[in-house]
Amino acid sequence: MRSVRLISTRQLAQLARPAVCVPAGTPLHQHIRAFSVLNRPPPNYEGHVPLTLLEKGALTLGSAVGAFIDPRRADLIATLGEVSAGPVAQRLRDTMLGDPTGRQILRDRPRITSENWPLEELLAMPKNTVGYVYGHFRQRYHMSPDVRDEVRYIDDAECAYVIQRYRECHDLYHAVLGLPPQYVEGEIALKAFEFVNTGLPMAALSLVAVARLKPAERKRFFTIFLPWALRSARRAKPIINVYWEKELMTDAAELRERLGLEKPPNLHTLRKKPKKEKPADATVAAAATPAPEQPPAA
Incomplete structure (x- = not known):
């Protein structure tokens, strides 16, 4: 009678694992070890960096703290947006797939760069057109679309393009809505609008920068710009499909009206300090003071 050989617990665990399809000609030892820092899968697109859950958590925390300390760090905000997108990026892609224009954007995959959108051509367009408004915005604030970081930390290639598209369109939202980028309260107001309209958690995480606003700025944000962002974003069509x-x-x-976009109050005007007027009593007293007598002419 043959002896029965018992299977160890480790062998049972290996048998219980789902089968992995390995391409022909690929060494098997490359697929035995699990995904780790020292054993990353190949990238899904050019520039892609696969991350473990621990790495995503560390990047989320680090970039969030860094962006709170300095909201102008576009690189940290970009990293935060990618590692926190998760399934929301997939839902945003589905929003595009459900719209004819969104599907065409996904097919064409256009990119907004200074080479594709030359500044001199934008400024040559008729005034009040989207192209001229955007060109004037770039010229006034010395902005360039080329400074936008490439998406690296989103695993799905199509979802990565969706986030890249959202990132490159950010300055267009500034220009068309008339929100100046040099004021933190204007940037936060736009992030609040983007969060409600797109659902991206990165935009919501950026709202913690409200704590850094001065009292007057914080009051304006909560009484003027936050109600505007909530109201306008809910009524507007998905801006990712433009x-x-x-x-x-x-x-x-015309485009704002077609999309249901409400233009916010002019932030430059709201930030202007009223000129100080002289008190009425001081003016009267100055008028009542007799002028000094002039010496008689020789």
């Missing part, structure tokens, strides 16, 4: 390349010659006001 094919901006085909709207450059469209009147900006």
Whole structure:
């Protein structure tokens, strides 16, 4: 009678693992070890960096703290947006797939760069068009679309493009809505709008920068810009589905009306300090003071 050989617990665990399809000709030892820092899968697109859950958590925490300390660190905000996107990026892609224009954007995959959108051509367009408004915005604030970081930490290639598209369109939102980027309260207001309209958690995480606002700025944000962001974003169509390349010659006001976008109050005007007037009593006293007598002419 043959003896029965018992299977160890480790062998049972290995048998219980799901089968992995290995391409022909690929060494098997490359697929035995689990995904780790020392054993990463190949990238899914150019520039892709696969991350473990621990690495994503560390990057989320580190970039969130860094962006709170310095909200102007675009690289930290970009990293935070990627590692925190998760299934929301997939839902945003599904939003595009459910719209004819969104599907065309995903097919064409256009990119907003200074080479594709030359500044001199934008400024040569008729005034009040989307192209001219965006060009004037770039010229006034010395902005360039080329400074936008490439997406690296999103695993799905199509979802990575969706986030790249959202990132490159950010300055267009600034320009068309008339929100100046040099004021933190204007940037936070736009992030609040983007969060409600797109659902991306990165935009919501950026709202913690409200704590850094001065009392007057914080009051303006909660009484003026936050209600505007909630109201306008809910009424507006998904802005991710705007094919901006085909709207450059469209009147900006017409586009806002078609998309249901409400233009916020002018932040430059709200930030202007009223001129101090002289007290009335001081003016009267100055008028009542007799002028010094002039010496008689020789």
